[in-house]
Amino acid sequence: MTTRIDRRMAKLKAEGRPALVTYIMGGDPDYDTSLSIMKALPASGSDVIELGMPFSDPMADGPAIQAAGLRALKGGQTLARTLKMASDFRAGDDETPIVLMGYYNPIYIYGVDRFLADAKASGIDGLIVVDLPPEMDEELCIPALKAGVNFIRLATPTTDDKRLPKVLENTSGFVYYVSMTGITGSALADTAKVSAAVTRIKGHTALPVCVGFGVKTAEQARVIGASADGVVVGTAIVNAIANVLGPKGEKTADPAEAVATLVSGLAQGVRAARLAAAE
Amino acid sequence: MNKPAMPNSFRTGPDEQGMFGIFGGRFVAETLMPLILDLEEQWNKAKNDPEFKAELQNLSTHYAGRPSKLYFAEGLTKHLGGAKVYFKREDLNHTGSHKINNCLGQILLAKRMGKKRIIAETGAGQHGVASATVAARFGYPCVVYMGATDVARQSPNVFRMKLLGAEVRPVTAGHGTLKDAMNEALRDWVTNVEDTYYLIGTAAGPHPYPELVRDFQSVIGSEARAQMLEQEGRLPDVIIAAVGGGSNAIGLFHPFLDDKDVRIIGIEAGGRGLDGVEHCASMNAGKPGVLHGNRTYLLQNADGQILDGHSISAGLDYPGVGPEHSWLRDSGRVQYEPILDDEALEAFQLTTRVEGIIPALESAHAIAHAMKIVPKMDKDQLVIVNLSGRGDKDVHTVANMLGMEI
Numbered sequence: 131m132t133t134r135i136d137r138r139m140a141k142l143k144a145e146g147r148p149a150l151v152t153y154i155m156g157g158d159p160d161y162d163t164s165l166s167i168m169k170a171l172p173a174s175g176s177d178v179i180e181l182g183m184p185f186s187d188p189m190a191d192g193p194a195i196q197a198a199g200l201r202a203l204k205g206g207q208t209l210a211r212t213l214k215m216a217s218d219f220r221a222g223d224d225e226t227p228i229v230l231m232g233y234y235n236p237i238y239i240y241g242v243d244r245f246l247a248d249a250k251a252s253g254i255d256g257l258i259v260v261d262l263p264p265e266m267d268e269e270l271c272i273p274a275l276k277a278g279v280n281f282i283r284l285a286t287p288t289t290d291d292k293r294l295p296k297v298l299e300n301t302s303g304f305v306y307y308v309s310m311t312g313i314t315g316s317a318l319a320d321t322a323k324v325s326a327a328v329t330r331i332k333g334h335t336a337l338p339v340c341v342g343f344g345v346k347t348a349e350q351a352r353v354i355g356a357s358a359d360g361v362v363v364g365t366a367i368v369n370a371i372a373n374v375l376g377p378k379g380e381k382t383a384d385p386a387e388a389v390a391t392l393v394s395g396l397a398q399g400v401r402a403a404r405l406a407a408a409e
Numbered sequence: 410m411n412k413p414a415m416p417n418s419f420r421t422g423p424d425e426q427g428m429f430g431i432f433g434g435r436f437v438a439e440t441l442m443p444l445i446l447d448l449e450e451q452w453n454k455a456k457n458d459p460e461f462k463a464e465l466q467n468l469s470t471h472y473a474g475r476p477s478k479l480y481f482a483e484g485l486t487k488h489l490g491g492a493k494v495y496f497k498r499e500d501l502n503h504t505g506s507h508k509i510n511n512c513l514g515q516i517l518l519a520k521r522m523g524k525k526r527i528i529a530e531t532g533a534g535q536h537g538v539a540s541a542t543v544a545a546r547f548g549y550p551c552v553v554y555m556g557a558t559d560v561a562r563q564s565p566n567v568f569r570m571k572l573l574g575a576e577v578r579p580v581t582a583g584h585g586t587l588k589d590a591m592n593e594a595l596r597d598w599v600t601n602v603e604d605t606y607y608l609i610g611t612a613a614g615p616h617p618y619p620e621l622v623r624d625f626q627s628v629i630g631s632e633a634r635a636q637m638l639e640q641e642g643r644l645p646d647v648i649i650a651a652v653g654g655g656s657n658a659i660g661l662f663h664p665f666l667d668d669k670d671v672r673i674i675g676i677e678a679g680g681r682g683l684d685g686v687e688h689c690a691s692m693n694a695g696k697p698g699v700l701h702g703n704r705t706y707l708l709q710n711a712d713g714q715i716l717d718g719h720s721i722s723a724g725l726d727y728p729g730v731g732p733e734h735s736w737l738r739d740s741g742r743v744q745y746e747p748i749l750d751d752e753a754l755e756a757f758q759l760t761t762r763v764e765g766i767i768p769a770l771e772s773a774h775a776i777a778h779a780m781k782i783v784p785k786m787d788k789d790q791l792v793i794v795n796l797s798g799r800g801d802k803d804v805h806t807v808a809n810m811l812g813m814e815i
Contacts, residue, residue: 186583187588187592187715189592190599263437286438288439288440293443
């Protein structure tokens with residue numbers, strides 16, 4: 131069984147460049163704007179889309195993504211509407227992989243079986259659920275794998291070699307390496323340490339390894355992309371949206387355009403990664 | 410709801426996965442998982458180590474002032490005209506509440522694990538004060554996360570924490586209450602994994618916290634059980650405790666769980682009534698969900714977003730509850746009832762006048778329920794109410810509610 135994620139990663143590997151994985155919060159600041167931002171991502175150079183499912187209590191996220199989630203919830207976003215967003219996007223793009231990212235409770239309340247059926251029908255390829263470590267695999271990971279949806283696990287600096295096999299056991303699609311101990315949007319860790327960690331993880335798995343948490347600029351994307359199979363950017367994109375919103379949430383410029391400009395720059399960084407590495 | 414078959418004992422949980430039936434578990438980010446596994450391993454070693462037990466026993470006796478008294482509340486008993494009411498006097502502990510029991514246990518664990526820094530969350534400030542106290546006593550830097558709303562309504566405790574050398578960080582996210590403080594503490598912990606010990610104040614969070622906090626608090630029930638046997642020659646008919654996260658309650662209840670003739674009642678914050686959203690009665694008006702590392706009853710909307718709730722009492726102002734309580738609710742062993750803000754306020758004033766004891770607003774919820782049931786009970790029946798803390802911290806809130814200025 132291959133998913134859009136597997137196919138996209140294989141294609142990029144053949145091209146010899148890392149993937150640019152872009153995160154947006156579903157429904158931020160409202161459904162229609164968020165959908166237009168999402169639709170503009172592939173043309174700007176995004177290879178994989180992480181679609182955030184807003185949650186009231188995002189314990190692993192920094193202030194930027196917390197605020198984005200609150201904006202989305204205030205705009206009426208629900209898990210059902212996030213799934214609809216994916217489905218609306220799919221109507222015009224059947225290639226770009228979509229990974230839902232968020233916390234377990236909204237999924238648990240929606241109902242795991244119903245969620246997986248609806249996610250599959252909406253064209254979702256993978257899931258990242260922050261508060262489901264391998265110890266809780268029976269909850270969602272195993273059912274997701276049975277349903278043909280990738281379950282992408284986070285590996286962190288605290289995941290040592292002894293624990294890594296357990297973390298990788300039911301992981302599919304790619305491995306998301308969290309570059310540091312901390313919340314989203316913090317400063318990027320020492321890139322040499324990140325490269326060493328990517329190499330360490332690759333010693334345990336044939337899956338692509340994408341790196342996130344702290345990557346904000348094209349230059350950082352280039353450096354991280356030299357060793358990683360993918361670079362994840364979230365907070366910088368969410369901030370690009372926040373920056374064109376006024377104090378009452380009114381738009382002072384087109385958020386889709388602001389995001390597209392940022393992502394195009396990041397895409398250039400990612401595309402330069404291996405060229406630079408080869409120099 | 411799920412009605413599991415009656416187990417042979419209610420005191421064997423959690424299982425190896427940290428579950429009490431479907432409740433509990435370890436729903437945390439991967440960054441924290443190795444830390445939680447390490448904590449579990451260290452805890453399992455410590456609890457069977459005679460040296461650890463002796464040190465905790467020594468501190469409990471000479472520093473916290475245990476055992477706390479089981480006091481026959483004669484004034485209240487006469488006033489209510491029914492069963493005999495006893496107070497388990499956790500308000501007399503050093504720092505003024507049951508929270509010190511858990512903090513002493515966990516600071517010894519932190520020391521044993523070689524940690525260098527303590528973080529804690531607090532609602533009413535009782536746990537923050539107890540954490541700051543043990544951090545001062547053992548020479549640790551301490552950061553306490555406290556919701557901005559709670560900082561405002563519990564200012565005496567905020568000042569106490571500062572005097573004790575702790576840094577109090579107000580949290581403005583959400584409604585600025587305990588839930589938001591806990592999110593922020595978890596964000597700190599996920600960032601400072603190497604040297605930081607997270608001193609959780611209630612019997613909730615990821616395994617092993619619900620178990621270890623319960624075990625440290627069970628001294629309440631163990632003492633109360635022995636004291637009642639000594640003073641009255643038999644077990645009580647009813648025991649009552651207030652439930653926010655539920656640590657004072659599980660501490661009182663746990664040693665009595667297999668005494669099938671003892672009726673056990675947990676009191677949730679009914680706030681302004683269960684019809685709206687201004688309450689914190691997760692087990693009476695919520696449904697099971699996942700938050701802060703465990704599955705438990707939660708106040709939430711149809712989309713699984715957590716609600717903020719409301720209680721006059723900052724210590725009960727939490728949209729969840731410890732997972733063992735959720736399990737005890739579903740198994741039917743413990744009955745959970747709501748008490749409204751106004752009822753708690755009345756109990757607060759009555760206890761102050763007829764007993765000369767100012768109870769914490771949290772404890773006043775438990776007393777308020779006793780006021781409802783005790784008059785209907787026989788005079789030879791026995792009730793224990795857990796007086797989990799003293800109410801000095803609440804005088805500003807109460808004055809406000811009564812329309813007085815201090």
